[in-house]
Amino acid sequence: MPVENIISLYENPLLRDMGGGLVRPGGLELTQRAVAISALKAGVRLLDMGCGTGAALRYLVEHHGFRAVGIDPSIVLLTEGRAKNPELPLARACATRLPFADRSFDAVLAECSLSVINDVGQALGECFRVLKSDGVLLAHDVYARNPSGAAGLRELSFKSCLSGAVSKEEWVERLEGSGFSVIFWEDHSRALKEFAARLIFEHGRLDTFWGCSTAAQGLAEGAQVQSALLSAKPGYFLAAARKSGAAVAARSGK
Numbered sequence: 001m002p003v004e005n006i007i008s009l010y011e012n013p014l015l016r017d018m019g020g021g022l023v024r025p026g027g028l029e030l031t032q033r034a035v036a037i038s039a040l041k042a043g044v045r046l047l048d049m050g051c052g053t054g055a056a057l058r059y060l061v062e063h064h065g066f067r068a069v070g071i072d073p074s075i076v077l078l079t080e081g082r083a084k085n086p087e088l089p090l091a092r093a094c095a096t097r098l099p100f101a102d103r104s105f106d107a108v109l110a111e112c113s114l115s116v117i118n119d120v121g122q123a124l125g126e127c128f129r130v131l132k133s134d135g136v137l138l139a140h141d142v143y144a145r146n147p148s149g150a151a152g153l154r155e156l157s158f159k160s161c162l163s164g165a166v167s168k169e170e171w172v173e174r175l176e177g178s179g180f181s182v183i184f185w186e187d188h189s190r191a192l193k194e195f196a197a198r199l200i201f202e203h204g205r206l207d208t209f210w211g212c213s214t215a216a217q218g219l220a221e222g223a224q225v226q227s228a229l230l231s232a233k234p235g236y237f238l239a240a241a242r243k244s245g246a247a248v249a250a251r252s253g254k
Ligand SMILES: C[S@@+](CC[C@H](N)C(=O)[O-])C[C@H]1O[C@@H](n2cnc3c(N)ncnc32)[C@H](O)[C@@H]1O
Pocket: 003, 006, 007, 010, 021, 022, 023, 024, 049, 050, 051, 052, 053, 056, 071, 072, 073, 074, 077, 093, 094, 095, 096, 110, 111, 112, 113, 116, 117, 118, 161
């Protein structure tokens, strides 16, 4: 699926108006938690991959003193972000082709962005490449708490982070297959439930979040989504993965 079709979901003003510019569960509390578990100190160089309008990036620069940059493929989100925070370094780029030199970051942060990327393996390879040898990837995202139901989410006719949800085992496999050692995993499914509840209370509907556009489509797809959700039991996780020494040596031929 073309990147444009995926990002238009996050450009929807209904979603953008929620949570101070963050279009995903957990708010800045989850960003704060990611920083806390990584023990990153002021001055580190961090890439926010799929930064949207840059709300978390701004928080990391202002409250933690990180030297942070953000990338996102959405012109709409970047334009809004630049208007709000002209001083923030926001660049238009795709996670599958990061415009940065090898080993240039201490940390990569992916807040609900890995699940919307078509080629996650390529994106993780890029994270590995741009991280320093002891760098850390911090990710929070959707996962299927019932692994056997994950296939139903992928079969949905539209793309959102829900359709990119795979089981914990598959996330760990993807990360470790890309050269990372998973050093931390924490369940934050409550944040996903709260996010869904807020969408319903504020907009009376959830279909905006999962991309159904018309009422007729909404009815048919709503039933399909409901059945897929019941089967997959989507949850939300926070994980930290370190660039593994063995993988670095293997890839550099040592
Ligand atoms: C659920 S939103 C999360 C945005 C932001 N990280 C936040 O915390 O609010 C997913 C983001 O991933 C971006 N995205 C989609 N495809 C991408 C890609 N191929 N590379 C990088 N970012 C992508 C979207 O434009 C969107 O901003």
